[in-house]
Each structure stands twice: as structure tokens, then as C-alpha cells.
Amino acid sequence: MKNQVENDEMNQERLAFFGKIIASLSHEIMNTVATGKELSGLLEDLSFVSRKNGVPIPLDRMESIAGKLIHQAERGEILIRRLNKFSHTVDDSVRIEDLKNLVSDMIDLCQRFALLRQVELKADLSGIGFTTAVNPFTFQQVIFIVVHSMITSCEKDEKVQVIFNVEEDLCKIPVSRISGGGRPALDEASSRILKYLLSELNAKMEQKDETIALIFTKGH
Amino acid sequence: MRMKILLVDDEGELVYTIAERLTLRGHQVDAMTDGNLALERVATTKYDVAVVDVKMPGISGLAMLKIINRDHISLPVILLTGHGSSEDGQEGMDEGAFAYLIKPVNIEDLIETMTRAVEESHEKSSGK
Numbered sequence: 170m171k172n173q174v175e176n177d178e179m180n181q182e183r184l185a186f187f188g189k190i191i192a193s194l195s196h197e198i199m200n201t202v203a204t205g206k207e208l209s210g211l212l213e214d215l216s217f218v219s220r221k222n223g224v225p226i227p228l229d230r231m232e233s234i235a236g237k238l239i240h241q242a243e244r245g246e247i248l249i250r251r252l253n254k255f256s257h258t259v260d261d262s263v264r265i266e267d268l269k270n271l272v273s274d275m276i277d278l279c280q281r282f283a284l285l286r287q288v289e290l291k292a293d294l295s296g297i298g299f300t301t302a303v304n305p306f307t308f309q310q311v312i313f314i315v316v317h318s319m320i321t322s323c324e325k326d327e328k329v330q331v332i333f334n335v336e337e338d339l340c341k342i343p344v345s346r347i348s349g350g351g352r353p354a355l356d357e358a359s360s361r362i363l364k365y366l367l368s369e370l371n372a373k374m375e376q377k378d379e380t381i382a383l384i385f386t387k388g389h
Numbered sequence: 390m391r392m393k394i395l396l397v398d399d400e401g402e403l404v405y406t407i408a409e410r411l412t413l414r415g416h417q418v419d420a421m422t423d424g425n426l427a428l429e430r431v432a433t434t435k436y437d438v439a440v441v442d443v444k445m446p447g448i449s450g451l452a453m454l455k456i457i458n459r460d461h462i463s464l465p466v467i468l469l470t471g472h473g474s475s476e477d478g479q480e481g482m483d484e485g486a487f488a489y490l491i492k493p494v495n496i497e498d499l500i501e502t503m504t505r506a507v508e509e510s511h512e513k514s515s516g517k
Contacts, residue, residue, distance in 0.1 A: 196471045200400045203493035207406040287446045
């Protein structure tokens with residue numbers, strides 16, 4: 170009975186995580202669409218004024234607006250690719266993935282959360298990758314919980330840093346709050362969910378000062 | 390009616406483009422991307438209406454609304470919300486916003502809403 174309750178709760182948490190990411194991405198996509206719409210509207214306005222006054226729209230003005238429209242279209246394309254890639258993480262319960270790519274994707278997805286808190290989120294992913302069998306959705310949920318908790322515990326202008334380290338058969342991902350102050354990053358609920366998910370991934374966590382390190386082994 | 394408008398949204402390109410479109414229609418617009426700076430401006434400049442995004446870094450549109458209402462009761466505020474976050478808009482209405490519009494907005498709808506807000510504000514201040 171306890172397991173059933175726990176499973177239900179964890180499924181609810183998975184859904185909540187999925188919803189948070191989709192809501193954040195769709196919000197950003199909507200901003201892109203809104204900006205594109207206004208830029209197109211501006212072109213229409215300038216054409217109207219130009220026709221009315223018999224003065225052509227300066228070429229550099231046209232080029233500037235066209236450039237901004239292209240930029241918004243490219244931004245939208247990146248966001249939709251991220252949305253699509255993230256949505257496909259639920260396709261397989263286990264698949265072969267480079268964990269570094271999954272961390273990189275999740276850092277991109279977390280940037281908006283950091284921006285809203287006025288926190289700088291940096292990642293050092295310059296080292297080698299770590300390819301293994303993994304549940305990509307659960308893995309990304311674990312990264313999100315830690316990074317998002319760190320961001321939320323930060324004050325304005327503080328920094329969260331994620332490093333991807335590989336040592337032989339171990340992959341260690343320390344997530345650090347560069348601030349001081351010693352506030353706990355994980356609340357009780359997040360801590361409990363994280364422990365549950367880490368056990369599913371056969372992984373563990375080390376917590377020291379301002380750092381939470383996630384440790385994964387091959388073939389979990 | 391020509392209005393003096395304060396427009397606040399952290400999406401720079403969006404806010405500056407809306408501002409230019411409103412300016413082409415004869416309005417005077419201050420476009421800002423930082424809510425805290427916008428609050429400083431509100432303290433020193435008289436606007437007819439403010440249009441404020443709900444979700445912004447630093448200070449949210451709702452928090453701005455509360456401060457504006459506390460200090461500048463005569464400034465009507467229209468909130469901009471993302472699609473699907475209408476509960477933010479409703480909360481804003483409860484806090485005294487004149488209206489909330491869901492992005493992307495239609496420029497003519499925005500002007501129509503701002504005009505109504507300014508007219509109602511003038512009626513209130515003249516005691517009608």
C-alpha cells in the first residue's frame with residue numbers, strides 16, 4: 170500500500186516536472202511569436218505611413234526589421250527543437266545516451282528559471298562524455314531538481330555552477346552555489362523525491378557545504 | 390486620445406517594437422525592460438497608463454502593481470500575461486489592475502483597453 174502511494178506520488182512529480190518544462194518553453198516560444206507579430210505589424214505600419222506620405226521606407230530600416238524577424242524565427246526554431254527533444258525523453262524507459270548531452274540540454278532548459286531569479290547559471294561541460302544505458306527522463310528530472318533547487322535558494326546576482334566530470338567508470342556532476350550563506354538548497358520534499366529517483370537510477374548523491382554532487386556509474 | 394504610456398516587459402525587442410508602433414499612432418511611450426527601474430520612473434514621471442508584463446526577472450508585474458497602487462493610485466495598470474497563465478491575470482485584477490491581456494496582443498485591442506483605462510481614471514479623479 171505504501172509503495173502504491175509512493176508510486177502515485179512519484180508519477181505526479183514526473184508529470185509536474187514535465188509540465189514545468191513545457192510551460193517554460195511554451196512561454197518563451199510565445200514571446201518569440203509575439204515579437205515576430207509586432208515586428209511584422211511594424212512593417213505594415215511603416216508601409217502605411219510611407220504610402221500615405223509618399224516617402225519610401227529607408228532601406229536600412231527595412232533591413233534592420235528583417236534581421237530582427239530572422240533572429241526571432243531562429244530563436245523560435247531553437248526553442249521548438251528543445252521542446253521536441255525533451256518530449257522524446259519519455260519514449261524509452263532505458264536507452265544508450267551520453268549523460269553530458271542530457272546535462273547540457275537540461276542546463277539550456279533551466280536558463281529561463283535562472284533568468285527569472287536573476288541568477289547566473291554556468292556549466293563546465295568541456296570534459297569527455299559518459300555514454301551509458303539510462304532512463305533519460307528520470308536522469309533529466311534529477312538534474313532539474315538539483316539545479317532548480319540551487320537556483321531557487323540563490324539571492325539575486327548569485328551564481329550556480331554545474332561541472333561534468335568523468336573518472337574511469339564514474340560520472341560525477343557537482344552542482345554548486347557560488348555565494349556563501351549556507352542556506353539549504355534542497356527542501357524536505359525535493360530531497361525525498363531526489364533520493365527515490367536516484368535509487369531508480371542506481372546513483373547516489375553527496376552533499377557538502379554549497380555543493381550537491383550526483384554520482385552515476387556505468388550501466389545503471 | 391494621445392496618451393503617455395509606460396510599457397514594461399523584459400522581452401526587449403517586443404517592448405521596443407510595441408513602443409514604436411504606439412509612437413507611430415501619436416502616443417508618447419517610455420519602454421523599459423527592468424521593473425525596478427520602471428518603478429523609479431513612475432515615482433518621478435506622470436503617466437496616463439502603465440502596461441506591465443506579469444513574469445519578469447527581479448520584480449514581477451504583480452509586485453509592481455502592488456507598489457504602484459500603494460504609492461500612485463491614479464495610475465491605471467494593464468497586465469500582460471503569457472498564454473495559459475490567466476490566473477496571474479485574475480490575481481492582478483484582484484489586486485486592482487484595470488485589465489489583463491494575453492500575449493500576443495493585438496495593437497488595436499491594446500490601444501482600446503488603454504483608452505478605456507485612461508477615461509475611467511479621469512472620470513474617477515474628476516469625481517464623476
